[in-house]
Amino acid sequence: MATTAVVVGASITGLAAARALADSFDQVLVADRDVLPGDAEPRRGVPQGHHGHVLLGAGQRALAELFPGLLDELVAAGAVPFDPSLDMIVHRRVEWTRPPSGLRLVSFSRPLLEHTLRTRVAALPNVTIRSATAVSALTGDASRVTGVMIDGMPHPADLVVDCTGRGSRSDGWLRDLGCPTPAVTEVTVDVGYASRLLRRTESDLPGAKAVFVLPAAPQETRLGVVLPIEGGRWIASLGGWFGDFPTDADGFTEHAGLLPNPHVAGLLSRAEPITDVHVHRLPSNRRRHFEKLDRVPAGFVALGDAVCSFNPVYGQGMTIGVLEAAELGRRTRTGTDLDVPAFYGWLADLLKVPWRFAAGADFAWPQTKGARPDGNALIRRYTRRVQRTVAYDPVVRQVFTAVQHMLLPPTALFAPRIVLRVLRVRR
Numbered sequence: 001m002a003t004t005a006v007v008v009g010a011s012i013t014g015l016a017a018a019r020a021l022a023d024s025f026d027q028v029l030v031a032d033r034d035v036l037p038g039d040a041e042p043r044r045g046v047p048q049g050h051h052g053h054v055l056l057g058a059g060q061r062a063l064a065e066l067f068p069g070l071l072d073e074l075v076a077a078g079a080v081p082f083d084p085s086l087d088m089i090v091h092r093r094v095e096w097t098r099p100p101s102g103l104r105l106v107s108f109s110r111p112l113l114e115h116t117l118r119t120r121v122a123a124l125p126n127v128t129i130r131s132a133t134a135v136s137a138l139t140g141d142a143s144r145v146t147g148v149m150i151d152g153m154p155h156p157a158d159l160v161v162d163c164t165g166r167g168s169r170s171d172g173w174l175r176d177l178g179c180p181t182p183a184v185t186e187v188t189v190d191v192g193y194a195s196r197l198l199r200r201t202e203s204d205l206p207g208a209k210a211v212f213v214l215p216a217a218p219q220e221t222r223l224g225v226v227l228p229i230e231g232g233r234w235i236a237s238l239g240g241w242f243g244d245f246p247t248d249a250d251g252f253t254e255h256a257g258l259l260p261n262p263h264v265a266g267l268l269s270r271a272e273p274i275t276d277v278h279v280h281r282l283p284s285n286r287r288r289h290f291e292k293l294d295r296v297p298a299g300f301v302a303l304g305d306a307v308c309s310f311n312p313v314y315g316q317g318m319t320i321g322v323l324e325a326a327e328l329g330r331r332t333r334t335g336t337d338l339d340v341p342a343f344y345g346w347l348a349d350l351l352k353v354p355w356r357f358a359a360g361a362d363f364a365w366p367q368t369k370g371a372r373p374d375g376n377a378l379i380r381r382y383t384r385r386v387q388r389t390v391a392y393d394p395v396v397r398q399v400f401t402a403v404q405h406m407l408l409p410p411t412a413l414f415a416p417r418i419v420l421r422v423l424r425v426r427r
């Protein structure tokens with residue numbers, strides 16, 4: 001019998017999942033409720049597409065394995081290669097020195113990444129992408145999901161993958177089948193971003209390709225990031241915690257002027273804006289604990305933001321979605337009947353570090369509300385020292401950058417040669 005997977009949501013996680021599942025299933029249907037654009041345009045279902053996105057090193061590597069030649073294709077479309085240490089001005093408390101990291105990342109707009117992936121997935125012979133196609137329910141019963149409902153019609157599937165993002169309705173879908181729904185953990189931060197595009201010339205930011213100004217908690221709450229993207233443009237995103245972000249063009253300029261480093265405001269004063277300011281709010285880090293359910297139906301999994309949506313400042317969301325999609329592909333290659341509880345167990349392990357990184361770091365502000373991730377005070381003190389050391393120590397910076405990009409485990413920061421350098425730092 002031919003096997004079928006239905007992927008709900010054709011954004012980054014859904015497209016990566018479709019590519020990964022195309023090696024395991026005879027047919028893959030990807031359904032998205034949006035009218036999917038023919039080119040690299042922001043769209044309604046992905047409002048964050050108006051804002052600056054960095055794909056971490058681990059995500060870039062995983063995507064390049066799923067889509068060979070992807071990075072060259074992005075660069076050919078105008079994306080900009082950069083070293084996140086050498087080419088990026090970073091400021092937190094002080095402006096960091098810029099030793100080479102050895103990492104080559106590529107900077108692009110979020111719509112360009114999605115458009116390039118969508119084109120590649122649409123070209124796969126056993127995958128169909130259906131635009132303007134909302135999934136409204138699951139079919140099956142509490143023991144097995146057997147498909148989805150589209151326009152009042154059942155579509156049978158051996159596996160249904162929920163990639164509908166933070167706003168996922170799959171709790172309701174599961175409840176309708178008599179299934180339990182996952183507990184939710186929320187860490188509230190009321191983060192907001194305002195972003196606009198500008199025309200780019202090299203003289204806008206002499207000697208660097210990007211700039212990232214981060215707040216020193218708990219005194220500061222504002223951030224600013226400017227990245228080069230295709231089409232000879234900059235994307236400038238200004239944001240902040242606890243409502244401290246701009247909401248219009250005047251506020252945008254004012255916010256840049258209040259950052260503790262002059263480069264963002266300097267760039268904005270030189271480059272010509274070519275779009276309005278778009279605003280996006282994200283109230284919390286939010287996680288659904290499928291791994292804690294004592295029974296889950298076979299034939300259904302959730303991935304990406306539908307499971308865990310992070311404070312975006314740590315740039316982890318797309319990478320996590322892609323890593324999950326790649327693992328789903330590996331786990332279905334030898335048999336399409338996925339062991340769902342085992343997959344959720346793996347996923348919970350994957351999320352441990354990034355959750356601690358995002359939700360844990362947010363607790364540096366006393367206004368943050370919710371359940372603080374585990375972690376002892378000694379490690380938190382050490383991590384604060386690491387953050388001071390990276391500002392000027394090239395060896396610690398290189399390891400820190402690899403950890404931040406999920407290319408090394410956090411234990412790499414506890415290697416004796418790193419600990420010695422970190423403990424030597426004076427305030």
Ligand SMILES: Cc1cc2nc3c(=O)[nH]c(=O)nc-3n(C[C@H](O)[C@H](O)[C@H](O)COP(=O)(O)OP(=O)(O)OC[C@H]3O[C@@H](n4cnc5c(N)ncnc54)[C@H](O)[C@@H]3O)c2cc1C
Nearest residue numbers: 009011013033045053054135164165304305312315317318
């Ligand atoms: C301001 C901001 C900045 C960010 N910056 C970064 C960054 O620098 N790096 C990074 O890695 N991440 C960043 N993120 C996070 C990143 O955008 C998300 O983690 C990522 O988009 C998650 O992808 P996804 O495919 O899981 O879900 P989404 O991108 O949210 O996509 C969900 C898809 O499901 C579709 N859909 C929804 N309901 C249905 C339905 N019923 N039927 C069919 N289709 C449906 C939607 O149309 C959409 O296409 C940022 C987020 C924000 C808000």
